Structure formats: structure tokens, C-alpha cells
Ligand SMILES: Nc1ncnc2c1ncn2[C@@H]1O[C@H](COP(=O)(O)OP(=O)(O)OP(=O)(O)O)[C@@H](O)[C@H]1O
């Protein structure tokens with residue numbers, strides 16, 4: 001790095017994979033009046049040109065597998081032409097730089113005066129102050145030199161001989177507004193003349209003769225001012241560029257009262273207002289009516305005032321009244337003392353994203369709805385399936401029950417028939433023998449044998465009934481009439497603890513059945529109901545017409561006259577219900593029940609073409625209903641209605 005070494009600049013590069021930020025570091029740049037730098041690296045160099053340009057530095061970068069570079073290089077971070085180094089980079093084997101100095105670090109001053117002696121005095125002072133000086137003796141040569149050399153400051157005698165001093169000043173400021181002009185007036189200059197001079201654009205007005213040190217000090221002060229102005233302008237320009245380049249985002253400021261104070265291009269694009277239309281107007285204008293009513297604009301400013309960075313996601317209103325979904329942020333703007341001077345608001349149009357999000361949400365909800373619907377359907381199907389299974393199991397159970405009853409019936413029927421024949425023979429024999437015996441003791445024996453045989457015959461008759469093999473004397477009957485006839489017997493059978501209630505349908509259909517069997521069956525049901533209510537209760541006897549639409553286990557579809565006996569007694573558990581009609585099934589104590597009562601009812605009703613329904617709940621009571629097929633075509637005498645109170 002020959003150039004660097006020769007000028008005392010040293011360069012190093014630290015990171016070979018990222019853009020390099022070069023920093024200028026120079027002990028006293030004013031001594032190096034014309035440095036030209038060329039930096040060669042295989043890496044891109046960022047920000048150098050822009051940062052170094054105000055200092056008169058220029059960097060050119062080209063990639064090359066460079067010899068190893070080492071040393072120092074830096075860039076002034078904005079303060080002073082040769083600011084301190086802020087960072088340093090170490091050399092990487094691949095990267096290298098050549099530096100050609102082109103920098104002018106001493107400020108160039110143009111000293112214009114038609115008086116050669118005066119001019120020379122001032123030039124010496126400036127050189128003493130470490131400034132580079134060029135001289136002009138009149139207005140014309142001064143303007144030419146300015147055009148050619150671009151000095152940073154012009155020291156202007158008031159009245160150059162050719163063009164007047166004020167005119168020169170005006171022209172300089174018109175063409176090169178950045179150049180500082182110090183006018184030096186004669187001692188006799190009046191205050192009014194000085195004012196005119198300053199009004200013409202002079203930055204400073206000194207009165208001759210000027211003390212050399214004062215001249216240096218004032219010149220330096222003006223240069224500092226110029227540099228500060230330049231930097232401020234640059235910063236403001238940078239800020240403006242940033243704000244204006246954000247074309248998708250509305251960036252605007254407002255004062256403490258909420259009125260808009262600045263409005264960027266993005267704000268115009270997003271909200272539709274031009275700056276001149278909205279600046280000075282209340283910023284609340286861009287809010288939706290409901291948000292204004294809810295005090296949202298003021299609330300945001302209050303929160304920002306308290307130092308919060310207020311984020312918002314809401315609808316805003318454009319100039320044309322349409323709305324857009326915004327994502328925004330508001331912060332307070334503070335002056336140097338930290339006092340809130342206004343607010344900065346940034347709003348980005350997020351309508352597209354929101355629409356996409358909403359569409360996604362709607363889709364999600366639709367999907368969830370569909371899933372829920374499908375789940376409901378599946379649950380219903382499942383429920384239906386379960387019900388079907390239960391129904392099938394029930395049907396299967398009924399079939400098994402019927403088959404069991406059939407088998408029992410056949411077995412019982414066969415045995416009962418044989419026993420019936422035997423008993424008939426025994427009874428016949430006993431009757432004949434009785435007629436031939438005269439001995440009283442023998443007669444008593446024969447009588448007790450005959451009565452035992454008769455009891456046996458009764459049992460056999462019940463078994464035959466269960467097996468549906470008894471001889472029935474079928475006739476047209478009214479169930480109401482039978483109930484009416486049995487009334488007294490029923491009352492006697494149930495006893496005083498049981499209250500009887502009758503509910504007989506007036507138009508109950510006639511049936512074709514054996515009246516004696518119906519009576520026996522009714523009595524069996526009544527006695528069972530009474531036994532189920534050992535502490536008394538209500539026993540209800542009812543008749544009604546019933547239509548069976550769907551065939552049941554033991555019942556074909558059709559029309560039936562029904563007789564039901566209901567109690568509010570102990571009820572039956574499933575294991576009793578299951579065996580209810582089996583012959584000899586009883587839960588009663590030995591000697592108290594044969595277990596043939598319901599077997600008889602079942603057998604007789606089935607033999608008559610009807611069926612039996614049982615409904616029982618443990619602890620609540622039982623209803624047993626016998627249904628006999630409706631007989632058609634014959635009038636039957638109907639009994640008078642029975643009064644319930646007994
Ligand atoms: N209304 C009812 N309430 C509660 N249980 C009953 C009812 N009717 C019948 N049962 C039960 O059914 C069983 C069988 O009744 P079923 O009439 O066939 O015989 P039983 O009453 O025990 O004897 P039997 O009728 O020969 O005197 C009874 O032992 C009883 O357990």
C-alpha cells in the first residue's frame with residue numbers, strides 16, 4: 001500500500017464476507033491538502049463515497065485478490081473534516097487496498113481586495129490560521145476564481161473597482177449559496193450601509209482594519225457555521241429522503257392539538273389527501289366515525305404523550321370515504337429539552353393482508369362448522385346404530401323368550417295331557433269304588449283321595465291352559481260386562497287395605513273368548529296386584545281399545561280390546577320379569593303360590609289369539625294388560641258403567 005504508507009494513512013480490512021465500513025483516521029488532516037484515495041478490495045465498500053464526499057475524499061473500489069493490506073484507514077463520522085476514527089479493521093489475507101490521496105483538507109479562502117497591501121495582510125493572517133488562500137483584486141476576477149476553484153469562503157472588500165461589493169455578494173449568493181461571504185467595510189461605513197450589505201446576502205460584516213487574529217477567529221467561526229449548516233441540511237435531506245421514499249406508508253406529524261403539521265408522499269398515496277389539503281387540519285379526520293366517538297385519536301395522543309409507542313390495528317378513512325385496514329404506530333416528538341412538541345404517526349395499509357387473514361379465518365370457521373356437522377352426523381349415525389343394536393338384542397331376547405315358552409308349553413302340554421288321562425282314570429275308579437264301600441272309615445279315605453285327585457286335575461287344567469291345550473268355550477264377550485260381574489268377587493279378594501278404581505272405556509270392542517278363562521285370568525291379575533301391595537294401595541282396572549300398528553313379539557298387528565290391572569306395589573326386577581310366565585315360577589313362600597297364575601293367563605290369552613303386555617318398575621308398581629282380538633259383526637250387551645268410589 002504505497003500511497004497509504006507515503007501519506008501516513010494506514011488501512012486494514014476486517015471482515016471478508018460482509019460490506020466493509022471504512023473509517024478515516026488522521027492525526028491532522030489539514031496538513032494533507034490533496035489526498036486522493038483509491039481503495040481496492042474484493043468486497044463492496046458501503047457508505048464511503050457518500051460519507052467522504054463532503055470532506056473532499058473519493059473512493060474507488062474494484063475487486064482484486066489483493067496483496068495483504070494492513071494499517072489504518074477511517075472516515076470522519078461527521079464532526080470536522082478529519083474526525084476521529086470510530087472503528088478499525090484488521091486485514092484479511094485476501095483483501096487489500098491502494099489509496100491515492102485526492103483530499104483537500106485545508107479550507108480554501110478567496111481574498112478579494114483591490115488594495116494589494118491590505119489584501120496581502122489579510123492573506124498572511126489566513127495562512128497563519130492554516131487556511132489555503134487564493135486572491136482576487138476585483139469583482140470580475142473574484143467571480144471567475146469562484147467558478148474555477150470553488151472556495152468555501154470569500155473575504156470581500158466592500159467596493160471592488162469594477163463591480164460593486166454588494167453586487168458581487170448578491171451574485172455569489174445567487175449562484176453558490178453555500179459559499180460564506182464576509183464583507184469587510186471601511187471604518188467610515190454607517191450602520192445603514194452594513195444592514196444593506198447583510199441584506200445582500202453577506203454572512204458577516206467586519207470593519208477595517210481587522211485584527212489578524214480576529215480575522216482568523218471570525219473566519220473559522222464562519223467555517224464552523226457553514227459546516228454545521230451543511231451537516232444539518234444533509235441530515236434533514238436524509239430524513240426527507242427516508243420519509244419520502246416510504247411510498248407505501250403514511251408518515252405524518254401533528255401538533256399537540258392534533259392538527260397535521262407534515263404529510264409525506266406515502267400519506268398522500270395511502271390516504272388520498274394532498275399535503276396542502278390536510279396540513280393544518282385535524283388528524284382525526286382520517287379516523288372512522290365510531291373511533292372518533294370513542295375518543296380514539298385523543299387517547300392515542302395521550303398515550304404517546306406519556307412516552308408510549310402506541311401501536312394500532314384498525315380501520316381508517318381515506319379522502320374518498322373508503323376505508324382501509326391499517327397497522328400503525330404513534331410516538332411523541334420531543335424538542336431538545338425533552339418537551340413533547342407534537343406527534344409522529346406511521347400508518348401502513350394492511351387491507352390486503354387483513355382480507356387474506358379474514359378469508360382464512362372464514363375458511364377455518366367453515367371447515368370447523370363442516371367438521372362439527374359431520375361429527376354430529378356421525379354421532380347421530382352412531383346413536384342410531386346403537387339403538388338398532390339394542391333393538392335387535394331386544395328382539396333376539398324376545399324370540400328366545402318365545403321359543404323358551406313354546407318349548408315349555410310343549411313339554412308341559414305333553415305331561416299335563418298324560419296326567420290328565422291318568423287322573424281321569426283314577427277319579428273314575430275312585431268314584432266307582434266309593435259307591436261300593438259302606439264302611440265310614442273307608443269312605444273318608446276314598447273322599448280325601450277323590451279331593452286330592454280333583455286338586456291335581458285343577459293343576460293339570462292350568463298346565464293345559466299354559467300349553468294352550470285346554471278346551472275353550474269361545475263366545476262374544478264384553479270385557480266391561482265381565483268386570484262388572486266380577487266386581488264383588490274382586491272387592492272381596494283384595495281386602496279393605498286396597499282401594500279399587502275402575503276406568504272402563506264405554507265403547508270397548510267385543511271379543512271372542514272363553515268367559516270363564518277371562519274371569520280366572522282377571523282374578524289372577526287382581527290377586528297378584530294385591531299381593532304386590534302388602535301395605536295396601538290403589539288397584540286400577542281399566543278397559544280400552546288398542547290398535548297395534550307394528551307387530552310385537554307375541555302380538556300380531558291388529559285391533560284389540562285391552563283389560564289392564566295396575567297396582568302401585570313393589571314392582572318387579574328384570575330377573576323376575578324374565579321368568580314371569582314360566583309355570584311354577586313364584587317368588588312367594590312355599591304353600592302361598594303355585595307359580596301357575598300368570599302361566600295360565602299367558603297360555604289362555606295366546607290360545608285366544610291375543611297377547612300380554614307387562615310394564616313394571618321396582619318400587620313404583622306394575623301394570624299387566626291382556627289384549628284380546630276385536631270380534632266383529634255381533635252385538636254384545638254392555639254392562640252399565642261402574643262407579644269408582646266403593
Ligand atoms: N303385580 C305384581 N307385582 C309384583 N310381582 C308380581 C306381580 N304379578 C306377578 N308377580 C310375580 O310373578 C310371580 C309369578 O306370578 P304367578 O301369578 O304366576 O304365580 P304366583 O302368584 O306366585 O302364584 P299363584 O298365582 O299360583 O298363586 C309372582 O310370584 C310374583 O313374584
Ligand SMILES: [Mg+2]
Pocket residue numbers: 524527528593596597598
Ligand atoms: Mg298369582
